[in-house]
Amino acid sequence: MLFFIISGPGIVVMVADNDAGGITTYAATGAKYGYNLLWFLVILVPVAYYVQEMTVRLGAVTKRGHAEAIFAGFGAFWGWFSLLDLMLVNWLTLVTEFIGMTSSMKIFGIPPYLTVIGVCVLMGIMVLNGRYWTWEKIALLFCAVNLIYIPGAFMIKPSVSQIIGNGLIPNFPGGFNNELFFYLMANIGTTIAPWMLFFQQSAVVDKGMKEKDIPWGRLDTFLGSVLTVVVAVFIVIVTGTILKGVSIDDAAQASLMLMKTNKYAGTFMAIGLFDAGLLGAICISLASSWAFGEVFGWAHSLNNKIREAPWFYANYFVTLISAGLVVLIPKAPLVLITLFVQVIAVTLLPAALVFLILLLNNKKTMGDYTNGLWQNIITTSIVLVIVVLSSLYGISTLFPQMFK
Amino acid sequence: MLRNFFNQNFAKVRDINRKYATPNIEMSGWVKASLLFLRFYLIFLVGLLVYKFITLL
Numbered sequence: 001m002l003f004f005i006i007s008g009p010g011i012v013v014m015v016a017d018n019d020a021g022g023i024t025t026y027a028a029t030g031a032k033y034g035y036n037l038l039w040f041l042v043i044l045v046p047v048a049y050y051v052q053e054m055t056v057r058l059g060a061v062t063k064r065g066h067a068e069a070i071f072a073g074f075g076a077f078w079g080w081f082s083l084l085d086l087m088l089v090n091w092l093t094l095v096t097e098f099i100g101m102t103s104s105m106k107i108f109g110i111p112p113y114l115t116v117i118g119v120c121v122l123m124g125i126m127v128l129n130g131r132y133w134t135w136e137k138i139a140l141l142f143c144a145v146n147l148i149y150i151p152g153a154f155m156i157k158p159s160v161s162q163i164i165g166n167g168l169i170p171n172f173p174g175g176f177n178n179e180l181f182f183y184l185m186a187n188i189g190t191t192i193a194p195w196m197l198f199f200q201q202s203a204v205v206d207k208g209m210k211e212k213d214i215p216w217g218r219l220d221t222f223l224g225s226v227l228t229v230v231v232a233v234f235i236v237i238v239t240g241t242i243l244k245g246v247s248i249d250d251a252a253q254a255s256l257m258l259m260k261t262n263k264y265a266g267t268f269m270a271i272g273l274f275d276a277g278l279l280g281a282i283c284i285s286l287a288s289s290w291a292f293g294e295v296f297g298w299a300h301s302l303n304n305k306i307r308e309a310p311w312f313y314a315n316y317f318v319t320l321i322s323a324g325l326v327v328l329i330p331k332a333p334l335v336l337i338t339l340f341v342q343v344i345a346v347t348l349l350p351a352a353l354v355f356l357i358l359l360l361n362n363k364k365t366m367g368d369y370t371n372g373l374w375q376n377i378i379t380t381s382i383v384l385v386i387v388v389l390s391s392l393y394g395i396s397t398l399f400p401q402m403f404k
Numbered sequence: 405m406l407r408n409f410f411n412q413n414f415a416k417v418r419d420i421n422r423k424y425a426t427p428n429i430e431m432s433g434w435v436k437a438s439l440l441f442l443r444f445y446l447i448f449l450v451g452l453l454v455y456k457f458i459t460l461l
Binding site: 071072073074075079250295296297333337340343344348351358359363364365387391392393394397 | 450
């Protein structure tokens with residue numbers, strides 16, 4: 001019973017992490033490489049867990065959000081750098097959520113402008129009811145809908161032996177090249193994103209979690225890590241089975257193609273895409289508003305009414321509506337934006353992770369909850385791998401002949 | 405009214421800069437330099453991505 005009371009931030013942030021951009025990335029990965037990169041997704045379970053677990057400890061011990069923790073720990077320069085970095089990437093990611101939601105609803109005949117209006121109204125109602133707990137339980141309901149990909153995968157009857165044979169043994173299909181680096185980075189970027197660090201820590205604080213709740217927070221985060229990768233794996237299996245070798249631009253296109261083979265699998269993909277976009281939008285817009293509120297000292301809790309926290313809610317709605325409007329711009333390159341935003345997010349992730357690791361090694365603040373040796377080894381390795389991959393992608397962009 | 409809005413917020417930013425002028429975590433010179441290098445290196449990589457994005461448009 002206590003777990004159900006404490007659970008929330010970890011599961012919500014991890015499942016919301018399978019946002020519209022994520023669904024597109026997984027769908028495209030399956031179509032491009034079949035099952036061959038499933039092993040890489042499985043590795044992302046401990047990667048996501050170790051990174052996000054640090055935010056639980058940091059939030060529960062310091063009772064501060066991530067933005068405020070960076071300002072206090074590293075000073076105003078790094079604080080503003082991180083905050084503005086977060087704002088920009090969050091806003092871009094929010095645009096991709098609206099891209100996903102509008103493209104999935106178009107399949108069912110709903111025009112984009114109606115989807116944008118409907119989503120803004122729904123999200124407004126969710127935050128304006130005035131309680132963090134209510135918001136969290138509604139978000140968890142949307143998280144449950146995110147599991148819709150699982151029955152979709154069973155419906156198409158994939159070959160289990162092929163999945164195990166091709167997918168679980170590490171391999172680099174097509175060899176090292178610009179495209180592979182791009183997909184690896186996009187998959188990392190969709191599993192750990194800077195907004196997740198800020199969101200989970202602020203949610204832990206807003207929820208009122210204490211140090212004694214950390215073990216439950218860890219379990220919550222672990223379950224979330226497993227869930228997020230399970231959903232990712234099933235999406236890759238769906239497109240890897242039916243659409244392998246087919247060029248996919250986005251998940252909505254994948255849904256339409258799937259509908260020709262299996263109506264239900266395609267419909268589930270479309271519903272799941274909308275749900276993923278909505279969950280992502282719910283969390284990302286909050287992550288930004290919490291971060292700004294923490295730094296500027298505004299009232300910034302969902303437990304505050306709009307009159308008590310006007311700037312918090314103003315920031316929330318301005319970010320949300322402006323991102324929604326981008327999607328309505330005629331001929332905007334929406335698919336390209338979706339894929340690139342994932343890669344930009346993962347490229348900037350090491351900077352956020354380095355600050356997180358340094359904060360968790362501050363014994364004065366963290367006391368008994370300071371990072372242990374293994375935590376430091378694992379998280380530092382994650383940072384190094386991401387920097388190396390980003391660099392390889394950068395080199396392969398500048399010198400593509402090097403990898404041919 | 406707009407002028408007041410900006411003046412108030414600039415004053416707020418100055419307050420924040422004063423409040424967080426002294427970091428809690430002591431960083432040696434090489435740690436600060438490494439962090440700064442990492443930041444600019446990553447921004448360079450993002451610049452490359454933006455370049456790639458523009459070439460694909």
